[in-house]
Amino acid sequence: MTTGRRAATAGVTLTAAVVLTLAGGCWLAAWNAWTLMRAWQADVKLVVYVRDTATSEEIEALRTAIGSERRVRSQRLITQAEAEEEFLRFMQLDRSVLAGLGENPFPASIEVSVDDTAQTPQEMGELAVRWSGLSGVEEVRYGEALLRDLSAAARMVWVLGTAVGAALAAGVAVVIGLMVQMSFGARHDEIILLRFLGASDGVILKPFLLEGLAIGTVGGLAASLVLGGTWLVVRDRWSAALDGLVGAWLARVVFPVEFVAVLIGLGAVMGGVGSLVAAKRIRQVAP
């Protein structure tokens, strides 16, 4: 291999690594944002407010009816006294502020967690409507707007991250394909000679395909190292340095080990695809 070709190969490998790093970064960010939003969604609960006039039998019947729903994961009864205590604790207020309000104004409620499959605006809305009609129920709330926004945001992040990542991965195939086409130019005489010697398309294509696979594999490996290193820095330094939501999110960012295999495999596949597409030109080369 000449010095010029070696430099070109190194340049293309570097470019593939950079593009794969960007693509992998997009997917990693999308994956983490999506899992985080799913976790937040899991925290959204249905709250069944009980009428002040409901008897303990009615409340028990309510709990039985709610518990019979297969999508319910857990439920917790919050009495009026517990609701009052929780309010005062949350607002950091003294009990004296409630002095003028007469009887305990806080309604009793049942907090219901549902399983993953029911954590959609549609499913939770359907449960809310059904439970609103039960005897002793004042109303049912579940943070409709929050749940809808989280669902939409999770979907958007996933679609956007995947699309951008896929476009960048396709870019890797294009870059490697161009490199292979350049190789055709540089090795035109060799291809002509192999044609004279009766080499099949497979024999002629093999070194170009191997070149594309090698560039893609090395690019994927380099991208994995860069992203893994970045993840370690983010997790160990930045998450502690940043306060609030961003810091909390960074602390929860994960880098799955499988992701390394995915990036390397993707690099190899894109390299192979780029080579094969560019290799169409081989059939046009004839003495």
Place this chain on the structure above:
Amino acid sequence: MSIQVLEVWKSFQAGLSVLQGVTCSVARGEAVVLEGPTGSGKSTLLRLVIGAERADSGTILVGETEIIGRATPQLAAIRRSMGLMVQGMPLLPALTVAENVALALRAIKASSRDMRFRVYESLKAFGLEGRREAYPSQLSGGEAQCVCLARALVTRPPLVLADEPTALLDRVTAEGVIAVLRDAHVRGATMLVATHDSNVAPRLGARRVVLRGGRADDGTMAGGRG
């Protein structure tokens, strides 16, 4: 493997036919030397036989395979049974002598071990085994020509086509080259050699066919268009 050329016409410019209804044949195991002056169409005929050029009309059969009209990828199988030393097949300057010769073995998917042995043997036949690691730029014209022939013969092909194999060689080296070709012929290879050197045919023990004015004349059969 035999060659049959029937009524083949070829022109590169309108009104200027290099071959004008050439008819000739090489039987299986036979050696034929195509003679003729420069521009008589010897090289063109060889390139037509291997499918590197397309004839305007006529028929060319290599074994049972019709060559005219076949695309290059379809010719691969038939070319693998040929040992070629024709125009347009130079040594690749970026490869060593051994790598250049090994290209022919790569084309037939020989094993690496087999490659090393056969490359050595092939170069040894020309006394070039010591030049295995040299690059073409470090060879003399005669040495380069011998390496081209070594590449053509390294696969031990049943059919050998060589264009001016002794053109750049001194007398001693030319004798050596003819001896190597004769060995291949004795082993059973069919041979078609184009040359303007009238000494090649008798030394090779080959039948002579003369191309002249775009027609073939072997002294016994109809040569070209009446």
